[in-house]
Amino acid sequence: MASREPLLKDRIAIVTGAGKGLGAACAAELDSEGALVVVTDIDGDSAAKTAAGLTRGESAVCDVRDDAALAALVDDVVARHGRLDVMVANAGIATVTPIAEMSLEEWRSVLSVNLDGVFSSVRYAARAMAASGGGSIITMASVTGLAGSPLIGHYAAAKAAVISLTQTTAIEMRPHGVRINAVCPGFIGTELVTERAHLFEEGLGIEDFNAVIDMKQGRMGEVGDVAPLVTFLASDRSRFSTASAFVVDGGLTASLV
């Protein structure tokens, strides 16, 4: 195959929650396609570490619950690089608790990161992109946003809302050349999932969480399974897609049983 220009040559990208896990993998993939990636995380050291592994990486501390911090981050990136082309609103957290036993504080803590944080990331990115002629936003939703998800009801509700937020923003921003799509991974073997396997086993009354995952998805997902999709959506190759949700789950949601 003939060599080609990197798909994201000189594009300016922000990935939130990219200190580790899925966000870090997305940052690496965008970097490999020529983008300059601003890696952000609430943990500045982990963000710096991810950025250090990139060809052209920068890092910044950012707590996505802090709306003013997101505004400042986007302003700073635009001031230094002239524009923002790609935003991956990835930062997210989870706990494992049935709804009936969940405190309002626990509910709000997850919603504040997984929904409010995406709202702030999306709106500041959308404004900046519209001002410079367009761009592509990718929200990290989840298959949990598509169906009931026992023990992670707050997480699932936030992800469902993220899909809705994605759709509405897409239609509103379409005249300004800003696309926005959601990515819905199945269960990916990051700390977020693996460290909580025993909680799912206890809460669901099953012996082996990983065996259930194998049955439903064929195998546990890997961060590298998701990152190319994010890059595809960031690139012009997906230019006619907006307001859509893209599932990457090994077949989990395709089957009723």
Add this chain to the structure above:
Amino acid sequence: MLSDLTDKRAVVTGAAQGLGRAVAELFIERGARVVLTDIDADALKQTVAELGDAAHAVPCDVTSETQVAESIRAAVELLGGLDIVVNNAGIEIGKPLVEQTVEEFDRLMAINVKGVFLGIKHATPALAAAGGGNIVNMASVAGLGGVPLLGSYCGSKAAVLRLTETAAIELRGVGIRVNAVCPSFIDTQMVERLVSPFEGATGAKFSDVVAVKQQRLGTSEEVAEMVAFLASDDARFVTGAHYTLDGGLTGSLF
């Protein structure tokens, strides 16, 4: 490299023109060798001649089990194996449901649904023999909701989505991924044929509907990019999914 198809061996049905041709063209550009099939042998011959050495023509009526089985056998022989099958062949009827004849309905279902079923059925042994592979079915946003004048087409594309999902689960164990692509209105002859009956039946300008719902017509190349992504190893954990490209059409209430 994103959506790299170097040395992949593919079959694309309904590839003499339109979306199928665009898919075959892009696959070749990305390094694949492709058997194009079509019911129109003359148009197919012409297209293959234009696409160069990596393209091969195998005429095939996808409603005939014998011909589909034979086309897969021929592809395996021509390419030395098979990694990807794109079940693209399809037709539309642009009439109110109650005005469609049983003959028209049966023919559409035979091509759009039975053709995909036969493609999955007969490609599977060849893909499994290659150690796994993947199938991409051409569905449509018409499989996700109703569209006036396209009732039977909508039904057929909804059926394609259910076939896709079930096949994905059943074939996961042998390393075969099965996915669907859902384009909205694309700049093809199929959509061109719809404009006049659509305007007659709804009283709305088709171009206005397109502008409001999806901003512009999509292009065959854009559809081909989506198919290439799903067919590539970059989508290795994607199966049973339908990937939409519709300019926002299905993302909005109005």
